[in-house]
Amino acid sequence: MSYQTNTWGGVVGHPAGVTSVKDLFYLAYGSTEDALREIAALGYQGFELFDGNLVAYESQKDAFRDLVQESGLKFVAVYTGASFIFPDILPEELWRICRAAGLAAEFGVEYLVVGGGALRASGVRTDDYARLADGLTQVDEIARGYGLTACYHPHYGTLIATPAEIARIMELSSISLCPDTGHIQEAGGDPVEVIRTYASRIPYIHLKDYGNNNFLPLGQGSVDIAGVLEALNSAGYSGWITAELDTFAGPPKEAAEIAIRYLETIAIR
Numbered sequence: 001m002s003y004q005t006n007t008w009g010g011v012v013g014h015p016a017g018v019t020s021v022k023d024l025f026y027l028a029y030g031s032t033e034d035a036l037r038e039i040a041a042l043g044y045q046g047f048e049l050f051d052g053n054l055v056a057y058e059s060q061k062d063a064f065r066d067l068v069q070e071s072g073l074k075f076v077a078v079y080t081g082a083s084f085i086f087p088d089i090l091p092e093e094l095w096r097i098c099r100a101a102g103l104a105a106e107f108g109v110e111y112l113v114v115g116g117g118a119l120r121a122s123g124v125r126t127d128d129y130a131r132l133a134d135g136l137t138q139v140d141e142i143a144r145g146y147g148l149t150a151c152y153h154p155h156y157g158t159l160i161a162t163p164a165e166i167a168r169i170m171e172l173s174s175i176s177l178c179p180d181t182g183h184i185q186e187a188g189g190d191p192v193e194v195i196r197t198y199a200s201r202i203p204y205i206h207l208k209d210y211g212n213n214n215f216l217p218l219g220q221g222s223v224d225i226a227g228v229l230e231a232l233n234s235a236g237y238s239g240w241i242t243a244e245l246d247t248f249a250g251p252p253k254e255a256a257e258i259a260i261r262y263l264e265t266i267a268i269r
Contacts, residue, residue: 001263002046002076004244005053007252014052021092025052026079030252032056036071037254042260046074047190048113048242051100054078057101062148066113070205075205076240078104083118084135085128086161096136105146110240111204112143112150112179113178117159118170124159132159133232134170140175142226151178151204154187161187163194170198180244181223182208182215192227200233207259208244215246217255219262226266 005128008028017024033051039047055065068075074138080100082093104199117132136152143150154160160169161183170177177198181191195202207228211221232241243263248255 001044001260002048002074002240002242003039003042003044003256004048004079004080004242005030005032005055005247006050006256007245007255008032008035008038010041010228011246014220016202021089022096024053024093025096026050026081027052027056033067035252036067036073037064039256040071040073042250042253043053044243044256044260045233046076046240046242047071048244049075051078051080054100054103054107065107075104075107075109076242077113078109079113079115079153081153081155082139083117084134085118085120085125085131087131088226089234090135091247094138094142094239097139101142101146101148103236105148110149111178111205112139112146112148113153113204114139114150115153115155115158119157119159128159128197129172133169134247136169136173136175140173149203151176153178153180153206154183156183156186158224161223163187163197164190166194166198176203178204180206180208181228182210182221182244184205185210185221185223186187186215192231195235199231202227202235202237203239205232205237205239205241206244207241217245217258217262218243219265220257225262230267 006028009028184191209221243259
């Protein structure tokens with residue numbers, strides 16, 4: 001079981017990305033050092049990090065290695081994303097993803113998780129799905145080149161969120177799938193059914209709860225977490241499961257603790 005460090009600082013982005021697409025990394029503004037130490041203290045075995053928080057250590061690789069080693073955690077995944085549908089900026093986006101993937105590979109990361117597929121102000125165009133699929137194929141190739149497994153993460157507010165949209169991109173692309181149970185629920189889907197449908201293409205998963213129009217600590221929303229885990233077990237799933245909560249009103253460690261204690265009550269660690 002692993003945990004995403006974005007609870008420490010929330011889901012934001014690098015401000016340089018407003019003018020330079022190549023610099024538009026995801027970036028949580030909390031302390032990565034505190035996050036890893038607290039995640040480890042709670043009994044998790046691994047962690048996931050935003051690409052921007054990883055790149056922040058690009059000139060301090062030894063210090064980051066020491067931090068990870070001290071924590072005793074496995075660096076499981078890096079999360080990145082792009083618009084993918086705008087040809088003029090796609091090379092810049094892929095350059096950024098390639099930079100994150102190369103750095104991740106140096107630290108033994110297993111998964112490159114990628115979200116995206118922009119929604120245009122003028123509405124979705126028919127060829128947007130094909131453009132996204134082409135971009136994901138290139139991400140898959142980048143990841144393979146670095147020995148990583150690329151996984152597409154459907155996300156509410158992007159081109160791919162509902163079960164029908166997930167089905168469409170799964171048909172158009174051969175990339176693996178990283179379901180996010182909270183985003184699937186938010187988009188009106190059933191996370192259990194999505195997992196059952198695509199079990200053979202799921203090497204990695206985000207476990208998130210959702211209810212009352214908010215993401216919530218595990219066990220406090222309407223996502224059938226036990227059903228999700230049962231579906232994974234039935235499919236013979238043996239990969240990492242990463243618990244996640246984008247924001248939390250209290251101390252981040254409290255959210256991570258609520259999650260792991262809940263999972264203990266249903267015999268999952």
